[in-house]
Each structure stands twice: as structure tokens, then as C-alpha cells.
Amino acid sequence: MQQKIRIGIVGYGNVGKGAEKAVLQNQDMELIAIFSRRALKDTESGVPAVDIVKIAEYKDKIDVMLLCGGSATDLPEQGPEIAKIFHTVDSFDTHANIPKYYQSVDEAAKSSGKLAAISVGWDPGLFSLHRLLGSSILPQGKSYTFWGKGVSQGHSDAIRHIEGVKYAIQYTNPREECMHAVRAGENPVLRSENSHWRECYVVAEKGADITTIEQQIKTMPNYFAEYETQVHFISEEEFHTNHAEMPHGGFVFRSGETSKGKKHVLEFALKLDKNPEFTAFVLATYARAVFRMAKEGKSGAVTVFDIPFGLLSPEEPAELRSKLL
Amino acid sequence: MQQKIRIGIVGYGNVGKGAEKAVLQNQDMELIAIFSRRALKDTESGVPAVDIVKIAEYKDKIDVMLLCGGSATDLPEQGPEIAKIFHTVDSFDTHANIPKYYQSVDEAAKSSGKLAAISVGWDPGLFSLHRLLGSSILPQGKSYTFWGKGVSQGHSDAIRHIEGVKYAIQYTNPREECMHAVRAGENPVLRSENSHWRECYVVAEKGADITTIEQQIKTMPNYFAEYETQVHFISEEEFHTNHAEMPHGGFVFRSGETSKGKKHVLEFALKLDKNPEFTAFVLATYARAVFRMAKEGKSGAVTVFDIPFGLLSPEEPAELRSKLL
Numbered sequence: 001m002q003q004k005i006r007i008g009i010v011g012y013g014n015v016g017k018g019a020e021k022a023v024l025q026n027q028d029m030e031l032i033a034i035f036s037r038r039a040l041k042d043t044e045s046g047v048p049a050v051d052i053v054k055i056a057e058y059k060d061k062i063d064v065m066l067l068c069g070g071s072a073t074d075l076p077e078q079g080p081e082i083a084k085i086f087h088t089v090d091s092f093d094t095h096a097n098i099p100k101y102y103q104s105v106d107e108a109a110k111s112s113g114k115l116a117a118i119s120v121g122w123d124p125g126l127f128s129l130h131r132l133l134g135s136s137i138l139p140q141g142k143s144y145t146f147w148g149k150g151v152s153q154g155h156s157d158a159i160r161h162i163e164g165v166k167y168a169i170q171y172t173n174p175r176e177e178c179m180h181a182v183r184a185g186e187n188p189v190l191r192s193e194n195s196h197w198r199e200c201y202v203v204a205e206k207g208a209d210i211t212t213i214e215q216q217i218k219t220m221p222n223y224f225a226e227y228e229t230q231v232h233f234i235s236e237e238e239f240h241t242n243h244a245e246m247p248h249g250g251f252v253f254r255s256g257e258t259s260k261g262k263k264h265v266l267e268f269a270l271k272l273d274k275n276p277e278f279t280a281f282v283l284a285t286y287a288r289a290v291f292r293m294a295k296e297g298k299s300g301a302v303t304v305f306d307i308p309f310g311l312l313s314p315e316e317p318a319e320l321r322s323k324l325l
Numbered sequence: 326m327q328q329k330i331r332i333g334i335v336g337y338g339n340v341g342k343g344a345e346k347a348v349l350q351n352q353d354m355e356l357i358a359i360f361s362r363r364a365l366k367d368t369e370s371g372v373p374a375v376d377i378v379k380i381a382e383y384k385d386k387i388d389v390m391l392l393c394g395g396s397a398t399d400l401p402e403q404g405p406e407i408a409k410i411f412h413t414v415d416s417f418d419t420h421a422n423i424p425k426y427y428q429s430v431d432e433a434a435k436s437s438g439k440l441a442a443i444s445v446g447w448d449p450g451l452f453s454l455h456r457l458l459g460s461s462i463l464p465q466g467k468s469y470t471f472w473g474k475g476v477s478q479g480h481s482d483a484i485r486h487i488e489g490v491k492y493a494i495q496y497t498n499p500r501e502e503c504m505h506a507v508r509a510g511e512n513p514v515l516r517s518e519n520s521h522w523r524e525c526y527v528v529a530e531k532g533a534d535i536t537t538i539e540q541q542i543k544t545m546p547n548y549f550a551e552y553e554t555q556v557h558f559i560s561e562e563e564f565h566t567n568h569a570e571m572p573h574g575g576f577v578f579r580s581g582e583t584s585k586g587k588k589h590v591l592e593f594a595l596k597l598d599k600n601p602e603f604t605a606f607v608l609a610t611y612a613r614a615v616f617r618m619a620k621e622g623k624s625g626a627v628t629v630f631d632i633p634f635g636l637l638s639p640e641e642p643a644e645l646r647s648k649l650l
Contacts, residue, residue, distance in 0.1 A: 021584050025464045099647050119650055126458075126591075128650045129634050133451075135649070136610045136637040137603075139350045183596065258602045259346050266451075267594040271508065273587045278462075281583050285461045303635075305645055309454050310630030312461040320630055322424050324460070325444055325453045 004030040005291045007284070008058060008086070010078060011068035012036045012043070014246070015091065018280025019066045020045050026284055028314045032062050059085055064287040066090075068280065076101065080108035083116040083301075087294050089286045091121035091279055098124065106301035115294040116301045120286045121279040122270055123147075127252050129304050130268040134254020138264060141256020142187045146174035146195060150248025150275065158223045159200055162216050164208030167236065169243045171199040174251065182253045185263035197228040203239045248275035285312050329355040330616045332609070333383060333411070335403060336393035337361045337368070339571070340416065343605025344391045345370050351609055353639045357387050384410055389612040391415075393605065401426065405433035408441040408626075412619050414611045416446035416604055423449065431626035440619040441626045445611045446604040447595055448472075452577050454629050455593040459579020463589060466581020467512045471499035471520060475573025475600060483548045484525055487541050489533030492561065494568045496524040499576065507578045510588035522553040528564045573600035610637050 007029050009019045016034065023031040024045060033048045034040065040049030050058075065082055067090035069075050075092045082088055083105050092101050098119055109116040119125065123145070131143055152172050159168035178195040181188045200217055204210050214231045217224055234242075249270040257263055272278045286304070289311035293302070310317055332354050334344045341359065348356040349370060358373045359365065365374035375383075390407055392415035394400050400417045407413055408430050417426050423444055434441040444450065448470070456468050477497050484493035503520040506513045525542055529535050539556045542549055559567075574595040582588055597603045611629070614636035618627070635642055638649075 018583065025583075027464075095650070098650050099643065102646055124650045131649045132634050132638055132645060136613075136634075136639075137606050139352075185596075185598075258343065258350075258599065258606050262598045262602055264598060264603050264606075265594075265596040267592070267596075269590075269592040269594070271510075271590040271592075273510075273589060274583065277583045277587055278589050281462050281589075288461075303646060303650055305635030305642065305650070306633050308631050308633045309457050309461075310628075313457055314461075317630065318424065320457060321427055321628060324456045325420070325423050325449045325628055325630070 002028070004028055005288060006030050006032050006061065006063045007287060008032050008055075008062040008065045009034045009068055010036075010052065010055070010065055010082065011074065012038075012040055012049070013068065013070075014276035015280050015283075016066075016068035017044065018274070018277035019068050019283055020047070020280075021277065022281040022284035023066075025281075026288070026314070028288070029284065033058060055082065056085055062086055064089060064291050066280070066283050066287060068283070071097075076104070079116070079118065080104045083109040083114050084112045085114070087114050087287075087290050088116040089120050089283045089290055090116070090118055091125070091283060092119045093121060093124055095124060102301050102303070110300045113299045115290050115299050117286050117290050117303065117307065118301050119303055121282050122272075123250065125279075125282055125304055126268070126270070127250065130252040130254075130266070132305060134252070134256075134266045137266070138254055138256030138258070141254055141264075144182050144190065144195075144253040144255070145250065146179060146253075147250040148172040148174050148196065148248070150250070150272070151246050155198065155200075155223055158220060159202060159217055162213055164205050164210075164213050165202055166205050167203040167239050169201050169239070171201075173197050173199055179251060179253075182255060183265060183267065185255050185265055187255055193226040198224055198230070200229065200231045201239065201243055202231060202233050203236050204233055245273065246275045248272050288312060288314065327353070329353055330613060331355050331357050331386060331388045332612060333357050333380075333387040333390045334359045334393055335361075335377065335380070335390055335407065336399065337363075337365055337374070338393065338395075339601035340605050340608075341391075341393035342369065343599070343602035344393050344608055345372070345605075346602065347606040347609035348391075350606075351613070351639070353613070354609065358383060380407065381410055387411055389414060389616050391605070391608050391612060393608070396422075401429070404441070404443065405429045408434040408439050409437045410439070412439050412615050413441040414445050414608045414615055415441070415443055416450070416608060417444045418446060418449055420449060427626050427628070435625045438624045440615050440624050442611050442615050442628065442632065443626050444628055446607050447597075448575065450604075450607055450629055451593070451595070452575065455577040455579070455591070457630060459577070459581075459591045462591070463579055463581030463583070466579055466589075469507050469515065469520075469578040469580075470575065471504060471578075472575040473497040473499050473521065473573070475575070475597070476571050480523065480525075480548055483545060484527060484542055487538055489530050489535075489538050490527055491530050492528040492564050494526050494564070496526075498522050498524055504576060504578075507580060508590060508592065510580050510590055512580055518551040522555070523549055525549075525554065525556045526564065526568055527556060527558050528561050529558055570598065571600045573597050613637060613639065
């Protein structure tokens with residue numbers, strides 16, 4: 001039996017809790033500790049909950065640290081700091097800031113000889129891989145990404161800031177007719193606004209004017225004004241019963257011609273009951289690859305683009321060739 | 326401007342002709358020559374057609390050779406032979422013989438310091454990548470591969486051997502209801518026979534007994550007896566008008582749970598107007614990766630499992646991170 005990959009988790013929100021489950025499902029991994037800034041009494045699995053200020057004490061006890069904090073404030077600070085001590089995997093997902101984040105983590109990880117996989121998850125992550133694959137195979141073609149049906153945290157928050165709103169959740173939906181056109185190889189010209197629609201479920205405060213709330217949502221620039229938006233007012237009970245989960249998913253397409261009239265369509269689709277939990281499972285899978293690449297002497301920052309799929313599986317290369325190729 | 330990757334093509338059947346188109350669509354590649362055992366008068370693009378016996382003369386003129394011969398007799402011989410002289414990419418697709426083929430190519434390529442990517446295409450190839458990805462991310466789950474709608478050469482040939490059959494083509498079709506069950510996360514137990522059905526278009530010889538032909542097809546063991554099979558007799562004219570293309574495609578699914586009741590489904594789908602042409606475009610894409618990995622000193626045999634996606638794109642890593650991640 002090979003020695004197990006010793007994993008630590010930083011952050012114990014939705015992604016961190018998913019990561020805990022993921023490590024337990026992977027027989028070649030061992031969960032050592034969960035680090036948090038908050039005082040955690042317990043963890044679901046019973047592994048020690050440790051104050052993040054003590055993280056350096058685990059230098060020789062943990063191989064790969066899964067960074068499960070948020071991209072707005074946690075990761076820009078934690079990513080480079082923790083890569084000075086451990087190999088890391090994170091899901092930094094602010095697309096526009098990836099180059100800057102990459103650079104800061106790369107410098108930190110190179111200085112310590114550690115390996116850090118950034119922006120792992122499904123978008124960025126698995127979706128990015130498919131945008132790259134499709135455009136490489138079919139140079140003369142068009143790429144499409146659709147999101148949903150799924151909860152957008154940003155849009156849900158925007159509704160919650162409206163006066164008179166007690167609870168709110170927003171689902172982004174792809175337009176079926178647009179996906180059909182893409183699947184048929186029609187290469188339509190699409191923008192996010194005409195290929196998605198928005199569905200809002202709102203619990204209003206007692207006595208609030210729901211006509212005004214609906215109007216404020218539908219005219220909110222950047223968030224809703226440009227989209228077809230449906231607003232449903234529901235009871236608090238229905239909200240907690242039917243809208244407590246975080247489903248998400250989406251579709252990446254590449255459609256192109258190899259010669260006149262010869263069309264080819266690649267489609268990658270995800271349907272996720274619990275978005276942060278799935279993201280965490282992707283992080284755990286990439287921890288295996290990071291561990292192996294680091295063993296071969298690789299250091300610095302990498303992304304999903306740099307990691308061959310063969311390193312993601314617990315199986316041996318010869319086994320993979322005979323069973324899965 | 327970087328120097329272009331100099332490509333040669335071995336074999337000028339359907340895949341070889343597709344490879345010619347692929348190299349022309351990729352701006353960073355240059356097609357040097359097409360090698361064949363048959364005396365070729367011309368090539369579509371006007372590049373030199375060369376007798377395969379002269380292939381070694383191109384040792385310093387070609388970087389990567391795309392091997393476009395068949396898996397039954399061409400590749401087992403050509404794969405190892407040509408890997409002694411050039412970096413290669415091939416689409417060896419006899420799944421059961423991959424381990425043996427890998428070994429013979431690996432030995433040849435290592436002895437010459439060349440790099441050979443074997444079994445590249447869509448199945449084996451892109452489908453294999455998704456079987457690996459899905460099972461790695463969701464260890465507690467089930468994988469499914471569906472093929473079609475598409476032409477099966479082997480099944481078409483089997484029909485053609487029946488007395489009284491002039492022309493025949495067979496399309497493999499996935500069962501929609503099975504795919505729906507998989508998409509819904511129901512994890513059904515499926516075998517190829519109950520998740521696909523077969524559709525045959527047959528041109529009978531004048532005076533042939535079509536009832537007997539239909540009976541012979543439907544009861545043919547291993548090919549049709551185990552499947553729901555439809556047989557359509559059509560005119561020679563209709564055959565040549567409507568069944569001259571080689572469409573194919575299929576679906577790879579992974580469906581699994583991350584925790585109780587939390588289901589996640591990954592789906593990868595291909596819809597191909599012209600199967601061998603698409604396969605050739607995948608070969609060309611992987612030639613770019615082979616060229617780059619060889620430059621870094623890698624030699625021997627590799628598969629799609631060993632090649633990071635980042636090497637497939639003509640774009641620089643920093644560009645990929647900022648544009649596609």
C-alpha cells in the first residue's frame with residue numbers, strides 16, 4: 001500500500017465542507033486537519049479543527065492544502081501565503097483577475113519550491129478545458145458557454161439589497177432555443193443577454209410594495225435590465241423548503257467546419273445538485289495531480305491547462321490505458 | 326514569427342485526406358508531403374505525393390508524421406517503424422490491443438529518442454479522456470458511453486457479405502430513453518445491446534429475396550441478433566444520394582453522488598458530419614503537443630492521458646489563462 005496523500009482544508013464554508021466529503025471518498029487520501037479563522041467546535045468527519053494561525057505547525061504533516069476560501073478577499077491573501085508552506089489547490093474564480101493572481105501565487109510557490117494549482121473547479125476549470133479543447137481541434141468555428149439552471153450568488157445578493165426584500169434567490173437559465181441552434185451547427189451570434197433569462201424568487205417583508213420591488217429588480221442595470229427576467233413572490237416557508245439548495249451547471253460548445261458543409265459539434269455539460277460540493281470534488285481530484293507533479297520536481301503556479309488527465313486518477317497509467325482508453 | 330511545425334501524412338484514405346485539410350487550417354503548421362503505398366498522382370492541396378519507401382529521406386524535413394492507416398494491418402507495422410525516424414501521432418483504435426501496441430511503439434520511439442502519441446482521435450481519444458475525468462472526480466458513480474447516430478463500418482461490411490446484397494450501410498443509434506435516464510441521474514444498469522439499436526439500409530441485387538436477407542441480418546450473432554434491428558431496402562440511387570457520408574458521434578456520461586441525494590452528471594457529446602475528417606483534426610491538434618513535448622526532451626509512447634490541454638493550443642500559456650480560463 002502506498003502512503004496516502006495527506007490533505008488539509010483551509011476554510012469551512014460550503015466548499016470546505018464539500019472538500020471534507022471529497023477527501024473521504026478518495027481512498028488514496030487522508031484528511032489531516034481543517035483550518036479556519038473562526039473557532040470551530042467540531043468538524044463533520046471528526047478531524048481536528050485548527051485555528052489558521054497555527055497552520056505553519058503542520059508543515060511536515062500535510063502534503064496538499066485545499067484552499068476553500070472566497071475569491072474576493074480570502075484567496076488573494078491566503079493563496080500566496082499558504083503556497084510558501086504547502087502545495088495548494090484553489091478555486092479562484094474572478095476571471096478578470098486570474099493573470100494577476102497567477103503571478104502572485106507563482107512567485108510565492110517558486111520561492112518555496114511548492115506547487116500551486118489555481119482556478120480549479122468547473123468555471124474556471126472544467127469549462128475552461130473545453131473552451132481550449134474545442135477551439136484547438138476546430139480552428140474555424142465558434143465557442144459558446146451557457147450557464148444554468150443555477151443559482152447566481154451575485155444576483156441573489158443584488159435583489160436582497162432592495163428595500164422590502166427579506167429573502168431572495170436568482171436562477172440563471174440558458175435559453176433552450178439558443179442551445180438547439182448551437183447543437184444544430186447554426187453558429188448563431190449570441191450575447192449573454194439574449195441566450196439566458198433570469199428567474200427570481202423573492203420573499204417580501206410584511207407590508208412591502210411588491211409592484212415596486214418587481215419594478216426595481218427588472219430595471220436594475222447590468223444585473224437584470226438587459227435580460228428577460230421573471231419575478232415570483234413566495235412565502236418564507238416555500239423559500240426555505242424549495243430554494244435551500246445550490247444547483248448549477250451549464251454547457252460549453254464548440255461548433256466548426258472541417259471542410260465545406262462538414263459540421264462538427266462538441267458539447268460538454270454539467271448538471272449539479274450542489275455547486276460548491278462538486279467544485280470541492282474537483283479540487284480534491286487535482287490535489288492528487290499536484291502531489292504527483294510536485295514529486296517530479298515541478299513548482300510554481302499551474303492551472304488545469306498544465307495538468308495531464310492521467311495524473312487525476314488513482315489508477316496506474318498501464319491500467320488506465322487498458323481499461324479507459 | 327516562429328518556425329512552423331513541419332507535418333507529413335502517411336496514408337491517403339479518408340483520414341489522410343482529412344489530415345491534409347486539418348494541417349491547412351492550422352496556421353502554425355506546414356504540410357511537407359503525403360506518403361502512400363499506392364502511386365498517388367496528385368494530392369488535393371498540391372503537396373508532393375511520395376512513395377512510402379522513400380520516407381526516410383524526409384528525416385530532417387518533417388517534424389511530426391500523422392499516421393492515417395488502419396489499425397488492423399497498417400499501424401501495427403508502421404507505428405513502430407516510423408517512430409524510429411519521426412515523432413508520430415496515430416489513431417490506433419483496436420481497444421483490446423492498445424497495451425501491446427503501446428509497448429511496441431514505446432520501445433521503438435525510446436530507441437530513437439522520438440515521441441509517439443498513440444490512439445488519438447475521439448474513441449479512443451476524447452471519449453477516453455472523459456471516462457477518466459468523470460471517474461476521477463466522482464469516485465462513487467457510474468460511467469456510460471453511447472455511440473451514434475453513426476456508421477459502423479464493421480456492421481456495414483457484415484451485411485455486405487450476405488448473398489443478394491449489393492450495397493449496405495449500418496447506423497448505430499443510442500436509445501434516447503436510456504440517455505434520459507442517465508441524464509436524470511438514475512444510474513440505470515445498461516449493456517450495449519439494450520442501450521443501442523441498429524438501423525440498416527440495404528440495396529438488394531435484382532431478383533434477390535429480401536425477406537431472406539432481412540432474416541439473415543436480424544439473426545446474425547454478435548452483430549445484430551442481440552439488438553433491436555431495423556432493415557430498410559432502398560434503391561441504388563437513394564443509397565448513393567442519402568448514405569454517402571460518414572456521420573458519427575456519441576456521448577460519455579459520468580453520474581455520481583458527492584453526498585446522500587446530491588447527484589452530479591457530467592456529459593460530453595460529439596455530433597460529427599464526417600467521422601474520419603474530425604478524427605484527422607484531432608490528430609493534427611495533438612501533433613502540436615507532440616512537437617512541443619519532444620522539444621522538452623520527452624520520448625517514447627504517450628496517449629491523450631499524458632498530454633496537458635495547454636499544449637494543444639497554438640496560443641501562449643499567458644494568453645490562454647487570460648482568454649479561456
